[in-house]
Amino acid sequence: MREGIHPEYRPVVFRDRAADYAFLTRSTMSDDRIGGKTIEWEDGHTYPVVDVEISDVSHPFYTGTARVLDTAGRVERFERRYGRPGKQS
Template sequence: MKPRIHPVSRTVVFRDRAADVAFLTRSTAGSDRTIDWQDGNTYPVIDVEISSASHPYYTGTSRVVDTAGRVERFERRYGVADAAQG
């Protein structure tokens, strides 16, 4: 590997605010904010909106999409197309 071209990898904490979960891992991302971790050390903390703890795919929860409501709203807004206009 060439020297001085790779970003510095450091230990950081990613905190998922939605699920109230934190992960200690390595990353090239940095932060000015810090957190005291369970091992007694202080690490930079990066707040994220979605992680594996809150993402619907990983948690098994799914959202119900109201497709009928979308179609009705579209037809109200733009009108129903005539079959003869084709």
């Protein structure tokens, strides 16, 4: 790798405030995007923290609370209203 062209890769805590969940991972997020916020992690070290609005813990798809749309009903309603494509009336 060339020196001086890659961003700093360091540990960062991502915190989902909606689900009261946080996880420690590595990221290239810069200090100006983080805003200088830090958090003391379970291991006793202080890490930069990024607040996110949604994560896998609170996302409806992953939690099983996603709504399934009735696409078959929509197709039937469209066909009743406008007829079937290619069919002459």
